[in-house]
Amino acid sequence: xxxxxxxxxxxxxxxxxxxxxxxxxxxxxxxxxxxxxxxxxxxxxxxxxxxxxxxxxxxxxxxxxxxxxxxxxxxxxxxxxxxxxxxxxxxxxxxxxxxxxxxxxxxxxxxxxxxxxxxxxxxxxxxxxxxxxxxxxxxxxxxxxxxxxxxxxxxxxxxxxxxxxxxxxxxxxxxxxxxxxxxxxxxxxxxxxxxxxxxxxxxxxxxxxxxxxxxxxxxxxxxxxxxxxxxxxxxxxxxxxxxxxxxxxxxxxxxxxxxxxxxxxxxxxxxxxxxxxxxxxxxxxxxxxxxxxxxxxxxxxxxxxxxxxxxxxxxxxxxxxxxxxxxxxxxxxxxxxxxxxxxxxxxxxxxxxxxxxxxxxxxxxxxxxxxxxxxxxxxxxxxxxxxxxxxxxxxxxxxxxxxxxxxxxxxxxxxxxxxxxxxxxxxxxxxxxxxxxxxxxxxxxxxxxxxxxxxxxxxxxxxxxxxxxxxxx
Ligand code: SF4
Numbered sequence: 001x002x003x004x005x006x007x008x009x010x011x012x013x014x015x016x017x018x019x020x021x022x023x024x025x026x027x028x029x030x031x032x033x034x035x036x037x038x039x040x041x042x043x044x045x046x047x048x049x050x051x052x053x054x055x056x057x058x059x060x061x062x063x064x065x066x067x068x069x070x071x072x073x074x075x076x077x078x079x080x081x082x083x084x085x086x087x088x089x090x091x092x093x094x095x096x097x098x099x100x101x102x103x104x105x106x107x108x109x110x111x112x113x114x115x116x117x118x119x120x121x122x123x124x125x126x127x128x129x130x131x132x133x134x135x136x137x138x139x140x141x142x143x144x145x146x147x148x149x150x151x152x153x154x155x156x157x158x159x160x161x162x163x164x165x166x167x168x169x170x171x172x173x174x175x176x177x178x179x180x181x182x183x184x185x186x187x188x189x190x191x192x193x194x195x196x197x198x199x200x201x202x203x204x205x206x207x208x209x210x211x212x213x214x215x216x217x218x219x220x221x222x223x224x225x226x227x228x229x230x231x232x233x234x235x236x237x238x239x240x241x242x243x244x245x246x247x248x249x250x251x252x253x254x255x256x257x258x259x260x261x262x263x264x265x266x267x268x269x270x271x272x273x274x275x276x277x278x279x280x281x282x283x284x285x286x287x288x289x290x291x292x293x294x295x296x297x298x299x300x301x302x303x304x305x306x307x308x309x310x311x312x313x314x315x316x317x318x319x320x321x322x323x324x325x326x327x328x329x330x331x332x333x334x335x336x337x338x339x340x341x342x343x344x345x346x347x348x349x350x351x352x353x354x355x356x357x358x359x360x361x362x363x364x365x366x367x368x369x370x371x372x373x374x375x376x377x378x379x380x381x382x383x384x385x386x387x388x389x390x391x392x393x394x395x396x397x398x399x400x401x402x403x404x405x406x407x408x409x410x411x412x413x414x415x416x417x418x419x420x421x422x423x424x425x426x427x428x429x430x431x432x433x434x435x436x437x438x439x440x441x442x443x444x445x446x447x448x449x450x451x452x453x454x455x456x457x458x459x460x461x462x463x464x465x466x467x468x469x470x471x472x473x
Contacts, residue, residue, distance in 0.1 A: 082108025090119030174440030
């Protein structure tokens, strides 16, 4: 089925590339770095040293370097925290006055599209040109998914033409946008699968999502290390064994026994398991500074997220079950209920603790709420199944994934969705009856809102909606 939204996306990408494909805009390079769409495992500086990115840093929307608080390891040196500056060319460093600006004193890595003369003296430089994990056009297509927009001047210029569009036409447009989002996420997972295989792509996607905003990068790093972490464990390891390795290499195991008796016993079990592999994995251990705990809700602590992941990893048939779930027609329980039931697990310790230091709760708390499990299904599991079906040339199965995606129940409302409803629909009630339409709204944000400024300068969406409206009436 020809998709008018897909055509619009292509047109909007022309805006992104108005400088030409040979020199991508700096905003796209920032997106590539932020989402680490690079060949992480063999990333090199221009002097030949290996560069390991333990955390790419936080995008800085204020004056100063592009990313703050990145955690980087260069060659065999210890990991260090630094700011990161991204320029299209090395010479941008001096042209933009960074060499004399004290705000750039903490920059420890210069990222450029093309390296050359007049860059910073003494800093390692990474040239992105030949180190991307997918073609540039594909990356431009996929990026911008998670950026947010400054919450001001809320009503967008497209609100007027959208008001004139019948509800069914709005739902049709958002549905097309949702399809584009499913395909972009599937393509990103397929790129990971190309270097590490499909199961690895699934775990990297799940771990990254489990880290949510604050800890997606150390979680993704642990997923990258899974082949080494699972080494020698056999087909059905105990969750606690996997968790011990994940916490050990994650640098999250406390070193002292000064807790209550239950926790001390539990810690002894984890240490026993972790120390068996400590020498083998010593060089991989993340510094504790790789994790963000500031403003993290206790329920979202990485220890609990890793406990959940350990239970999934311990299920020998985790992937086979997903294959079966998508292949079998299912009426009762609904496919969504069956999948969410499969993902929900209970843990003797972590269902009753937030941290190693917190007291024991009287009643259990889920390791992850239903709302977040819904998000994982829509953002990772269904795109992964879709990508695999496409890679296998199985159009029927890809269509089945699409059916489940569009039938998936509406997820929890959140600030991004509320913001976009304000932007596009001026606060009116909209027919977001299913998760896919919510995804469509986020895709409009990624493809149009995130390509322009708060006052919608040069955004083609209002015109496109106006023309679409004429065609429909
Ligand atoms: S940037 Fe474009 S899509 Fe976003 S609110 Fe403005 S006009 Fe609408």
